[in-house]
Amino acid sequence: MERTKIADLRQHIGEKVKVQGFLQTLRDQKKMQFLILRDLSGLVQVAFWKANDPALAEKISATPTESVVSVTGTVVDNPIVKLGGLEIQLETYEVIGPAEAPIPLDPTAEALPSIDYRLDWRFLDMRRPPVTLLFKVQTTAEAAFREYWLKHDFIEIHSPKLMGSPSESGAELFEVQYFETKAYLAQSPQFYKQMAMAAGFERVFEIGPVFRADPSFTSRHMTEFTGIDMEISYIESHEDVMRFLENMLQYVYQRVKDAHDEEIKQHFGVDLRVPSVPFPRITMAQALEILKEVGYQIPPEKKGDIDPGGERALADYIKRTYDHDFFYLIDWPISVRPFYHMRHADQPHLTKSFDLIANGTEIVTGAQREHRYEILRQQAIEKGLSIQSIQFYLDFFRYGCPPHGGFGLGLSRLLMVMLNLPNIREAVFLFRGPNRLHP
RNA sequence: GGGGGCGUGGUGUAGUGGUUAACAUGCGGCCCUGUCAAGGCCGAGACCGCGGGUUCGAAUCCCGUCGCUCCCGCCA
Numbered sequence: 053m054e055r056t057k058i059a060d061l062r063q064h065i066g067e068k069v070k071v072q073g074f075l076q077t078l079r080d081q082k083k084m085q086f087l088i089l090r091d092l093s094g095l096v097q098v099a100f101w102k103a104n105d106p107a108l109a110e111k112i113s114a115t116p117t118e119s120v121v122s123v124t125g126t127v128v129d130n131p132i133v134k135l136g137g138l139e140i141q142l143e144t145y146e147v148i149g150p151a152e153a154p155i156p157l158d159p160t161a162e163a164l165p166s167i168d169y170r171l172d173w174r175f176l177d178m179r180r181p182p183v184t185l186l187f188k189v190q191t192t193a194e195a196a197f198r199e200y201w202l203k204h205d206f207i208e209i210h211s212p213k214l215m216g217s218p219s220e221s222g223a224e225l226f227e228v229q230y231f232e233t234k235a236y237l238a239q240s241p242q243f244y245k246q247m248a249m250a251a252g253f254e255r256v257f258e259i260g261p262v263f264r265a266d267p268s269f270t271s272r273h274m275t276e277f278t279g280i281d282m283e284i285s286y287i288e289s290h291e292d293v294m295r296f297l298e299n300m301l302q303y304v305y306q307r308v309k310d311a312h313d314e315e316i317k318q319h320f321g322v323d324l325r326v327p328s329v330p331f332p333r334i335t336m337a338q339a340l341e342i343l344k345e346v347g348y349q350i351p352p353e354k355k356g357d358i359d360p361g362g363e364r365a366l367a368d369y370i371k372r373t374y375d376h377d378f379f380y381l382i383d384w385p386i387s388v389r390p391f392y393h394m395r396h397a398d399q400p401h402l403t404k405s406f407d408l409i410a411n412g413t414e415i416v417t418g419a420q421r422e423h424r425y426e427i428l429r430q431q432a433i434e435k436g437l438s439i440q441s442i443q444f445y446l447d448f449f450r451y452g453c454p455p456h457g458g459f460g461l462g463l464s465r466l467l468m469v470m471l472n473l474p475n476i477r478e479a480v481f482l483f484r485g486p487n488r489l490h491p
Numbered sequence: 492g493g494g495g496g497c498g499u500g501g502u503g504u505a506g507u508g509g510u511u512a513a514c515a516u517g518c519g520g521c522c523c524u525g526u527c528a529a530g531g532c533c534g535a536g537a538c539c540g541c542g543g544g545u546u547c548g549a550a551u552c553c554c555g556u557c558g559c560u561c562c563c564g565c566c567a
Contacts, residue, residue: 079526086526097527117517134527154501154518161516162528163503168559224565240567266565267492277567351563359563407567415567462567476567487559 053124059093061138064127071096071140072122072148074179075115076160085112087142088135089123092184097135098123100142112145118159118179120149167477174482174491182319186479189312190467194259196307197280200300206255206282211244213237213261217441224265226275237263240460242392243445245283246421249456250448257282259463267486271475272413272465276484280466283421283458290394290404290420293457294380297408297416298329301378308470320471325377331408332370332379339381342369357388360414367412382406391431393419394457404457410469418459425449 056069073091087098102109115121125140133139157165159179164170170177177183201208214228214235226237241258248256262279287293305326308316316322334342339358343350348365350358358366358381370379383402386395393403405419422428429446432439439446464479477483482491 077527077529079529081526081529082523084525086529088527099525101525130525132525132527139525156501158502158517160528161502163516165502166559169502262567264566268565269561270563270565271561273566279567361563413567417567460567465567 057093058089058091058096061096061127061140062136065129065138066127068124068126068143069140070122070124071098073120075117075119075121075151078112078115078117080113085109087112087121087123089121090179095135097133097139098125098142099139100145108145111147115147116151116153116155118151118155118176119147120151122146122148167475171477171483171488172491178481183478185312185315185319186467186471187481189308189316189471190463192308192311193304193466193470194463196304197257197259197300199307200303201255201257201282204255204296206257207248207253209241209245209248209253209256209258210260211238211241211258213263226263226265239264241279241281242460243448245281245458246392246445246456247448249283249285249421249423250451250453252285252454254285254454255282262460269486271477272468274464274476274480274484275486277480278463280461280463281458283456285454285456287420287455287457290382290406290418290457293418293420293459294333294382294406294408295330297418297459297461298327298331298378302327302329305470316471320473322470322472324470327376327378332374332376333382333406334366334370334379335383336381336385336402337383339366342366357385363409363414364412367409378408378410380406380408389419391435391437392421392428394422395431406459408459408461410466411472413465413469415465415469416459416461418457420455420457423449423453423455 053070055072056064058071058073061069061071071089071091073089075087076090076095077088079086083102085100085102087100089096089098100109100112122145123140123142124144125142127138127140129137130139131137155176157170157173157176159176214230215238216235225239228235228237240262241260245256245258258279258281260279261276263276265275266273284293284296305324309324309326313324316324336358340350343358343362343365346365346369348362350362363381366381367379370376382405383396384405384407386393386401386403389403389405393405396402396404403419405417407414408416408418422431425446428449429439432442432446464476467473467479468476471479473479
């Protein structure tokens with residue numbers, strides 16, 4: 053007999069069905085037993101009159117909650133049942149995956165354990181409907197990204213995550229043993245997607261793992277995360293990249309809203325707003341003025357840069373002024389940007405770059421890249437990089453390379469912002485941080 | 492790496508100098524006209540992270556240590 057999803061039971065009134073899932077609750081009374089079964093699609097009540105088969109009733113009584121059970125029975129419409137107005141009248145019952153009792157983390161408990169404990173028992177934590185919903189949303193979002201790229205003639209790439217030499221300066225790299233030598237885990241597909249531009253691919257995207265050896269202890273950092281990267285050729289400025297990104301994000305939000313609007317309201321209390329385009333754009337210079345105006349003090353050591361508190365203050369200002377959850381912070385000074393960002397021809401101290409701030413959290417960094425070999429080389433020297441170690445990269449620009457730009461977006465950060473989660477650890481399947489390598 | 496906060500039954504909390512360390516939930520047992528966040532009764536379960544100190548007396552104050560967490564730096 054084929055398994056029926058709980059969500060589809062309404063279409064099977066009067067029929068005999070088989071449902072399989074977790075035994076969420078057992079209300080064991082003198083004459084009757086009520087079982088609440090949960091599968092990925094929902095909950096259903098199963099009713100059993102003990103007198104029908106005392107031995108079976110005994111078996112049911114002895115089943116610990118969260119065991120996986122298989123039930124067959126007849127679906128009956130019953131308005132008295134608060135759970136969906138229907139129930140299954142049990143005929144056969146089998147425990148196909150018994151649970152031990154007590155369970156270390158009860159997925160149905162109203163009081164949530166601490167995040168650390170939840171991560172220890174993540175597979176139990178993930179039985180909670182809000183968590184499964186998060187991964188449904190992630191799936192929808194990733195599919196929407198892909199749809200959007202495919203509609204726009206993108207090529208998907210998978211760049212290596214093992215690298216022979218430390219590439220960009222700054223970001224810390226994980227070192228791994230590689231036979232007789234050392235390798236490094238890629239902290240970004242940056243160089244490789246630019247390589248694809250030099251290869252004439254014109255438009256590429258990659259969704260893949262990114263590794264950062266930064267000992268960051270915040271609610272929005274991980275040492276391993278999924279990066280959503282893209283790069284496009286024949287642009288005129290970073291504005292072209294921003295325009296593409298905002299349209300794509302609007303598309304992604306719309307797809308997520310279409311698919312999960314009600315559930316997101318129910319489980320996260322979020323009324324998903326599809327962002328309007330264009331997003332507000334604030335230059336760094338304007339940002340500093342705004343912060344001055346609203347009385348936000350930037351720490352003095354942050355020359356030309358804005359700290360997270362400043363980003364949140366700006367986000368508040370944008371929200372008040374434009375009623376927008378997103379904004380671009382553009383034209384960053386060269387001092388806080390990597391060597392490969394292109395600079396403004398008329399303002400050589402400013403890069404043609406942007407960050408996307410969503411609800412006060414930085415979720416994207418992008419720029420037009422410098423594709424002119426000599427200038428790029430010069431900028432690398434200026435930043436104190438070893439030309440030798442990045443010569444393979446500089447070579448991309450020696451034999452004809454179209455002007456191009458792109459961005460990197462953190463998938464979990466996007467989900468965190470979208471679903472208004474307090475911590476990125478809730479927005480990822482398994483968190484990896486400085487002190488967390490298990491499970 | 493710097494700073495703040497927290498660490499009490501399985502879990503979530505209360506208790507801030509003297510209590511048999513409390514409550515909820517979960518767990519075990521019994522009871523119960525179809526229950527539905529089911530309900531009722533009974534029971535087991537914490538030497539209060541660990542080490543030291545102050546005190547007649549410490550979960551409570553101090554020091555150290557470990558763990559977690561948040562913020563900053565760094566970034567997606």
